[in-house]
Amino acid sequence: MSEIDPITLSVLAGRMEQIADEMDATLFRAAFNPIIAEAHDASHGLYHAVSGDTLVQGKSGLPIFVGVMSFAVKAVIEKAAKDGDLQDGDIYIFNDAHIGGTHLSDMRLVRPYYHAGKLFCYLASVGHWHDVGGAVPGNYNPAATDVFQEAINLPPVKFARAGKVNQDIIDILMRNTRLPQSAMGDLNGQLGALDLGVKRMDELLDEYGGETITAALEALGHRAEALMRSELTELPDGRWEAEDYLDNDGINDEPLKIKIALEIKNDTMLLDFTGSAPQCAGPVNIALPTAVATAYVAIKHIFPTLPANAGVMRPIEVVVPEDSLLAAKFPAPTGGYTETILRMIDVVFSAFSQAAPERVVANAYGTINALSIAGKRKNGQPWVMFSFYGGGHGGSIETDGLNHGNAPISTATIPPMEILEAAYPVMFRTWALRPDSAGAGAHRGGLGAIYEIEVLEENGAEAFLFGERGSFAPKGIAGGGDAALNVFQYEQDDGWHSPPLTSKMRGINLKAGQAVRLQTPGGGGYGKADERSHAAIARDVARGLVGDVEADAVYGTNWREGTA
Amino acid sequence: MSSLMIGVDVGGTFTDIFVLNEAAGTARVAKVPTTRPDQSAGFLDGIKQEVSDFSQISVVVHGTTAGTNALLERKGAKTGVICTQGLRDVLEMRRRDRPRTWGLRGNFEPVVDRRNRLEVPERTLADGTVRTPVDLEAVRSAAQVLQTNGCESVAILFANSYANTANEEAAVALLREIWHNQHVSASSEILPEIREFERFSTTALNAYLQPEVSGYFARLENALKADGFEGEFMIVQSNGGVMAVDTACRLPVRTALSGPAAGVIAAAYIAQSAGFENVITGDMGGTSFDVSLISQGRSMLSPQTSIDFGMVVRNPMIEITTIGAGGGSIAWVDKGGLLNIGPQSAGSNPGPVAYGLGNTRPTVTDANVFLGRIDPDNPIGGELERLDIEAAGRAIDEHVGNPLGLTTVDAAEAILKVANSRMAGAIRLVSIERGFDPKNFAFMPFGGGGALHAGAMLAEVGIARAIVPRYPGVTSAMGCVIADMRQDFVQTINSSVDMLDEAALAAFMCAHIDQGLALLDAARTNFEARDLSFELDMAYVGQTHTVSVPLTVKTDGSTVTAVTRAEIETAFDATYKATYGRLLQNGVRRILNLRSAVTGKRPKFDLSTLAPPEGGRAEKVGMRKVHFGDTWYDTAIYDRLALPSGTKIVGPAILTQPDTTVLIEPHLQGRVDRFGNTIIEPQEE
Secondary structure (H helix, E strand, C coil): CCCCCHHHHHHHHHHHHHHHHHHHHHHHHHCCCHHHHCCCCEEEEEEECCCCCEEEECCCCCHHHHHHHHHHHHHHHHHHHHHCCCCCCCEEEECCHHHHCCCCCEEEEEEEEEECCEEEEEEEEEEECCCCCCCCCCCCCCCCCCHHHCCCCCCCEEEEECCEECHHHHHHHHHCCCCHHHHHHHHHHHHHHHHHHHHHHHHHHHHHCHHHHHHHHHHHHHHHHHHHHHHHHCCCCEEEEEEEEECCCCCCCCCEEEEEEEEEECCEEEEECCCCCECCCCCCCCCHHHHHHHHHHHHHHHCCCCCCCHHHHCCEEEECCCCEHHHCCCCCCCCCHHHHHHHHHHHHHHHHHHHCHHHCCCCCCCCCCEEEEEEECCCCCEEEEEEECCECCCCCCCCCCCCCECCCCCCCCCCCHHHHHHHCCEEEEEEEECCCCCCCCCECCCCCEEEEEEECCCCCEEEEEECCCCCCCCCCECCCCCCCCCEEEEEECCEEECCCCCCEEEEEEECCCCEEEEECCCCCCECCHHHCCHHHHHHHHHCCCCCHHHHHHHHCCHHHHCCC | CCCEEEEEEECCCEEEEEEEECCCCEEEEEEEECCCCCCHHHHHHHHHHHCCCHHHEEEEEEECCHHHHHHHCCCCCCEEEEEECCCCCHHHHCCCCCCCCCCCCCCCCCCCCHHHEEEECCEECCCCCEEECCCHHHHHHHHHHHHHCCCCEEEEECCCCCCCCHHHHHHHHHHHHHCCCCCEEEHHHHCCCCCHHHHHHHHHHHHHHHHHHHHHHHHHHHHHHHCCCCCEEEEECCCCCEEEHHHHHHCHHHHCCHHHHHHHHHHHHHHHHCCCCCEEEEEECCCCEEEEEEECCEECEEEEEECCCCCEEEEEEECCEEECCCCCEEEEECCCCCEEEEEEECCCCCCCHHHCCCCCCCEHHHHHHHCCCCCCCCCCCCCCCCCCHHHHHHHHHHHHHHHHCCCHHHHHHHHHHHHHHHHHHHHHHHCHHHCCCHHHCEEEEECCCHHHCHHHHHHHHCCCEEEECCCHHHHHHHHHHHCCEEEEEEEEEEEEHHHCCHHHHHHHHHHHHHHHHHHHHHCCCCCCEEEEEEEEEEEECCCCCCEEEEECCCEECCEECCCCHHHHHHHHHHHHHHHHCCCCCCCCEEEEEEEEEEEEECCCCCHHHHCCCCCCCCCEEEEEEEEECCEEEEEEEEEHHHCCCCCEEECCEEEEECCEEEEECCCEEEEECCCCCEEEEECCC
8 A cells, every 4th residue: 555645645635535525415405304404313424445444434414423424334244245236326324223323213325436446435325204104104213112102113124236235125114114205205315425535535536536535534544543542642541431321211210320430541542331221122222333433422522623433443442241231232213313322422521521621511411302292283283392402511611511402312493482382383382481490510511491382272282301410410520519400390270290201201191281391401610619719600690590599509608799 | 076986994904995997997905904893993094094085986896794794793783672472582592403513511591681572472374364463562662671771772573574564564664664773674675574583683783783784884985975985885785796785784684795795706706807717716815715606697686694503594695615724723742643624724813824923823824934934024914024934944844843753844744735725625525526527617716825726726726727716815995896786585474386376476676766766876986787587496395405596587677577486496496406407297387486687797807907017027036945845946936917917937946026925836836917917827838
């Protein structure tokens, strides 16, 4: 392999990132379903021809995919080896979460890229489809006890052979979704993104030649590794532990432990999740690829300038115990994987904060709160309002946490209230910050939110919630306090109620004029509460972000002498 | 007779003045330092350099960053908000985003303190039904609290006010009676469009800017009048059109991208006059490279922008893509051994190492200086005596050459190569990625540094030629004189096509035309023509991204022949097919918003006014060693403004003028056209 000069490498790094970015943009524009079009729940990249490792990945895709995509490509490489007839123009498709990670809603397309008759690398596209069958529209089924209740399961199969699409597979997929039009639109968008990737790679290889690009890809991996090692060298050696809990699995009301031991030694790091709870009955299990990818997401948040390249992971060992809910076996349900991986990120941050608190932020609100309200209109037309809700981010050495942010595994924005009210028969009585929801600290956490949603439809409606953090609060770091718990309530004729499994509930019947109220956690605090400036406390109280009595309780009463 | 038209662009470092004498057919330019904090001093000084009798001035048009700066520096007025019960935090909650994807750091303070965001009982539903009439007594006491708290301006932000303005109208009518000044903004007046955060943010930022920006405009106008000015004073908007100063005082949020927009307008006009309908502009300043695309003579508009995290302004504005690669961008080698440019910048102060003002890390300009591309003895702007080549070389060695094992020259070339590649990436983004083939475009560099990199853009992106305007340093000021008067209007319709009330749509169009024409009538400028244009934001039900569907509408004065549902369906199908290649079977077509624009076409001045004088010389004024690729070339230096039309200069060559250096690389040539533009293209075989 030829050596590559650092200047050409700089230029090529930018060019290849732009290709992946452009594939992202192509799908976002074309996608029919708002989960991709608005929330950018999709990702694209280039992967190693032999190992399947991530070489380059788009910047605007969903953060969790940055780690998980290479597992999809590795699975296809294995399958292709078994098939033994891989050729230019082939495309594989699958959604099996036990093979490719995340959940069944994520449809993965993997395409070998050939240059001058030789396999050069893989291009891949993943996108969250709106519906892929199963018991619950949208596939967020809190009561699923296996994958068959969640969605159709498609293992890696050949979708196109030498450029010719296998219509049978399209027919099977379209028969197994409640929203075939949307699914077809997304599928076309993903194929378009792959086509574009091929075209751009052709142009790049024509310009620079395959050997230069190969050398560049190799060098980028080394560079990513060198960057990671240099970061780790600057950190103290040692071993730190942290643990936290999921409320329950949606079936049995028992907390589930997530535990980590984090070890840094010279330029290497170990993330060991031994001691985490065993596989469970409900859908908060995750597959092994998801667990490894999550470790990567946590690391990217701690070292935000590192490139999206597998080289970053070479100095890092991730240990996931065989029998735990972090390496669940087929056919365990994984639909609620988001909650579990958020908790994994929380414990990584908590452990890392003991090594270098300035490098991390305190825990964010830690649940996506998938709330759906559904019913039938007077004319019989069904409606489903499905959305995720926000909460506070953790405080950092620099500032208080962000109020009402999105989840660390996502960059999705929330739909405007007015768009929801125009589309569905609901009215938001409240869409506001939640006072006293943040963890105290020298830098307190950001605030969570209060959403109170009233049903306007005469026929009433039914509500479902898949959330977490109802029993275990987001934690502070470096001496900072914990945030408030997630609180979900719903209105009935005799007043407000709370569900038995705190933040998980299905089939709540609401009449017109009745509401649900979701109060989301804030973020944990950073640093000791008694280090917070009196002026900052007084300002929080004056702004109504913290109650005065509540402030006295966590900060003492001396702040009252300060001025707002 | 008053016949001087003056364009003034106030930038971060310089205030540029463009004076057009319509009667005499001449134009002059001036550049003076921008004064701070009050920019009006530099503004007036600049005009006075060129004009002694202000009664000779017919119009002054101003491109300003006053609004942008007030937002970025958080120097607007203390502002109050009166909003729907339950919604006081919308401004602070945004759309649940975060400043950066990775790292989870940073937070956000809205421009209105929570203590000054007060709720009143009132509620309108999405279909326009008033569920709770506004409690005017609550509005009155909220206003009193805000005044007691010292608020200078107030914004009324009610839910679903785009669907029914009644509650907001009642509240604003009361407020305009009792508020102690004229700074009252209502969300349904500023932006009657669905999406509460975007509407509330735009309205609140408008209120925040109003006292400050209208005060600045008033100071300027008074000062101009005190010196005898009797003409019309106008302001450039982000959409590239101008508005009267009283409109600007009412809607200061529309000036957010005023200066850069004027530059793009000028670029489009210069290129069109020179025979190029398709242009990509590249404005290279100290910290950034701003790219914009003009297709068929029309600049692209984007619906909104974020001035900073969480500070969303939703108004049509000229689409400008910015990357952090300017002359002052710092070159550095990361821990993985990769050379990077920016985003850190030395700006213009302390500026590049060669300025000798304290920066020690090498910048793009330092690489240009070291390679001989910039004349060290005549620095741009005229404030420095001489550029320090040796210091630039030492910084390049220390921070780039040594870590990468390169000689100073190779390291400097490497810096330019990586910077050029990033700039080329921005051009690909606005062209190739949007389906435009760069081969069909000319590149127009402006700003101080762009013309040094034009040749590289041809090579990197495959653009056929570059056109360097005669005065690239004052393009924005020139754009002020060229821009048309334009007002944009929006109204959310939110109806499927088959349920559309055609008459109601026509009534909204009429209202927009009435308001727009009234603004044109109130202006004292002459218009050659008046244009009306209408678009609908449409999609299939279930889709979130809309397409802009242009409508052909018959109008007579301000009466409109209603557009039929069938016509709208046909227009949507044509646009949708052009965008996505195919239609959706059985899809239900939906109209989200009506967008109207009313434009008064101002007379254009003849660019040959700027043509080189007769009898210029095409002789070189000096020689200098300049490095290209891997060799030093003896390179001829020319005085650009003296070159007569038709001159052809074969590269390598450098054309100098007071505010810009034009680089013609080996294998390229520069041709002076009849307007004094320099066309850079491959040498004829």
